[in-house]
Amino acid sequence: MTVTMDTLVSLCKRRGFVFQSSEIYGGTGSCYDYGPLGVELKNNLKRLWWRDFVQNRPDMVGIDASILMHPMVWKASGHLENFTDPMVDCRECKLRFRADDVDTLAWTHYCEATKGNKFTIPAGEPCSHCGARRTLCPDCGKGELTPPRRFNLMFKTFMGPVEEEASVAYLRPETAQAMFVNFENVLQSMRLKLPFGIAQAGRSFRNEITPGNFIFRTREFEQMEIEYFVNPRDTVEGRPADEYWHDRWIADCMAWFRRYGLREENLRLREHDQSELSHYSKRTVDIDYRFPIGWSELMGIANRTDFDLKQHAKFSGKSLTYFDEERKEHIVPYVVEPASGVDRALLAFLADAYTEEEVRGEKRVVLRFHPELAPVKVAVLPLLKKRDEIVKAAHAIRATLAREWRVVYDDTAAIGRLYRRQDEVGTPYCVTVDVQTVGDSDKGEVGDGKVTIRDRDSMGQARVPIEALTGVFRDLLSGGDWAKVASEFPAAK
Numbered sequence: 001m002t003v004t005m006d007t008l009v010s011l012c013k014r015r016g017f018v019f020q021s022s023e024i025y026g027g028t029g030s031c032y033d034y035g036p037l038g039v040e041l042k043n044n045l046k047r048l049w050w051r052d053f054v055q056n057r058p059d060m061v062g063i064d065a066s067i068l069m070h071p072m073v074w075k076a077s078g079h080l081e082n083f084t085d086p087m088v089d090c091r092e093c094k095l096r097f098r099a100d101d102v103d104t105l106a107w108t109h110y111c112e113a114t115k116g117n118k119f120t121i122p123a124g125e126p127c128s129h130c131g132a133r134r135t136l137c138p139d140c141g142k143g144e145l146t147p148p149r150r151f152n153l154m155f156k157t158f159m160g161p162v163e164e165e166a167s168v169a170y171l172r173p174e175t176a177q178a179m180f181v182n183f184e185n186v187l188q189s190m191r192l193k194l195p196f197g198i199a200q201a202g203r204s205f206r207n208e209i210t211p212g213n214f215i216f217r218t219r220e221f222e223q224m225e226i227e228y229f230v231n232p233r234d235t236v237e238g239r240p241a242d243e244y245w246h247d248r249w250i251a252d253c254m255a256w257f258r259r260y261g262l263r264e265e266n267l268r269l270r271e272h273d274q275s276e277l278s279h280y281s282k283r284t285v286d287i288d289y290r291f292p293i294g295w296s297e298l299m300g301i302a303n304r305t306d307f308d309l310k311q312h313a314k315f316s317g318k319s320l321t322y323f324d325e326e327r328k329e330h331i332v333p334y335v336v337e338p339a340s341g342v343d344r345a346l347l348a349f350l351a352d353a354y355t356e357e358e359v360r361g362e363k364r365v366v367l368r369f370h371p372e373l374a375p376v377k378v379a380v381l382p383l384l385k386k387r388d389e390i391v392k393a394a395h396a397i398r399a400t401l402a403r404e405w406r407v408v409y410d411d412t413a414a415i416g417r418l419y420r421r422q423d424e425v426g427t428p429y430c431v432t433v434d435v436q437t438v439g440d441s442d443k444g445e446v447g448d449g450k451v452t453i454r455d456r457d458s459m460g461q462a463r464v465p466i467e468a469l470t471g472v473f474r475d476l477l478s479g480g481d482w483a484k485v486a487s488e489f490p491a492a493k
C-alpha cells in the first residue's frame with residue numbers, strides 16, 4: 001500500500017516523531033523539530049550509516065567540521081557564484097516564486113468576462129470563460145511579476161560584532177566542502193593510502209524559496225556525505241579506478257537502503273543525462289525513492305573528478321595532492337561523492353515501514369521498522385497495574401534492559417491498547433509481566449519468573465525466563481530470528 005503524506009504527518013505529530021518548529025507561534029516556514037521518538041529514530045539512522053560506512057571499513061575515516069567556514073570556501077566551490085535560483089517577485093503581495101515554478105502552480109484569476117469573479121485555475125491552463133492565460137502573480141492574481149533575478153540560496157550572517165561586508169559568513173549549504181579543505185590534514189594525520197574516504201554527518205542550510213512536502217525539503221537539514229578519493233591513474237578490474245569505485249558506491253548505497261527496509265519496488269537508479277550534469281561531474285546517478293509525493297531523489301552519487309581539490313588548491317595557494325609512491329609522482333585524486341539527506345532518508349524509512357492491516361475486525365497500524373532503526377526497542381508492560389509485585393518486576397526489567405537499549409514502561413491502558421500503541425511507533429517487542437511471573441503470595445503461590453515476549457510483526461508470543469531476556473534481545477535486535485526464539489521458549493497455549 002502507499003501511505004499518504006497527510007497520514008505520515010499526522011502520525012508523526014500524534015506520536016512524537018516530528019513537530020512543526022515553533023508551532024505555538026504559528027510555525028517557522030519549513031522547519032521541523034524531532035520529538036522524543038523522532039530523535040531516537042534519527043540517531044539510529046545516523047549511527048547505522050556511520051557504523052556500516054565508517055566504523056566497519058578500513059578505508060574510511062570521519063570528521064565533524066564547523067558549520068561556519070571561511071567565506072573563500074564558497075568562492076572556490078562555486079556556491080557564491082552559482083548556487084542561485086532565478087526568482088520573480090510579486091509587486092503587490094511581495095510573494096517570491098522560483099521563475100521556473102510560476103507556471104506549475106494553480107493561479108488566481110479575476111475574470112473580466114464574469115464581472116471580475118475570482119477563479120482558481122489549474123496550473124498551465126487558460127481561463128475557460130475568457131481564454132486568458134496567467135500573466136500576473138499566481139497567488140494574489142493582482143500584482144505584476146518582476147523580471148527574474150538571481151537569488152543565492154546560502155544563509156548569510158556576520159562573524160563578530162560588526163555587520164559589515166568584510167565580516168560576512170555563510171551557514172554551510174553542504175557538508176562536502178569541509179572534507180575537501182581538510183584533505184591534507186586528514187591525509188597527513190592518519191597516514192592514509194588511496195583509495196580512502198572521509199565521511200561527515202551534520203547540518204546544512206539552504207534558503208529554499210519553495211521548500212515543502214514535510215521533511216522532504218527543509219531549510220535546515222542534516223546530511224550524511226562521503227568523499228571517496230581514488231587515484232585516477234589506477235585501474236581496478238581493468239577499469240579506471242574512479243569508474244569502478246563509482247559503481248561500487250552506487251551498489252553499496254542501494255544495498256544499504258534495502259537492508260534497513262526500503263522495498264525494492266520503491267527504489268530505482270536514475271542516471272543524469274549530459275544536460276543535467278554539473279560541468280565538473282563525469283557521471284552522476286541518483287537513487288530515487290517512491291515517496292508519497294512521487295518518485296524523488298533520495299541520494300545522489302557523483303563522480304566529481306579532481307574539480308574540488310583543484311579549486312581549493314587554486315584559491316588557497318596550498319598544494320592538495322597525493323604522492324603516488326609507485327609512480328613517484330604527485331597526483332590530484334578524483335573523488336566519488338555519495339551524498340544523502342538524513343531527513344529524507346528518515347521519511348523514506350517511515351513511509352515504507354507504514355502498514356495498515358485488519359486484525360479481528362479492527363484496524364492495526366504498524367510501523368514495521370527494522371529493529372536497529374526502531375526508536376524504542378522494547379516496551380515493558382504490566383498486565384495488572386494494581387498488583388505491586390507485577391509493577392515492581394516490570395520496572396526492574398525495564399531498568400535492566402535500558403542499560404543496552406531504549407526501553408519504555410507503560411501502564412496507562414489495558415494490554416490490547418498498549419500493544420497497539422507500540423505497534424504504531426514500530427516497537428519490535430513487548431514484554432508483559434503477569435500474575436504467573438510473580439505468583440500470588442496470598443494464595444502461597446510462587447511465580448515462574450517468566451515473562452511473555454510479544455513480536456510486533458507476527459503478534460506471536462514466547463515465554464522467556466527473566467534472566468534470559470537480555471541474551472534473547474541481543475540476538476533478536478541484531479537481526480536474530482523470531483521463529484527460533486518462539487520455538488525455544490514456547491508460550492503456554
Ligand SMILES: [Zn+2]
Pocket residue numbers: 090091092093094095137138139140141142143
Ligand atoms: Zn501577488
Ligand SMILES: [Zn+2]
Pocket residue numbers: 109110111112113127128129130131132
Ligand atoms: Zn477569465
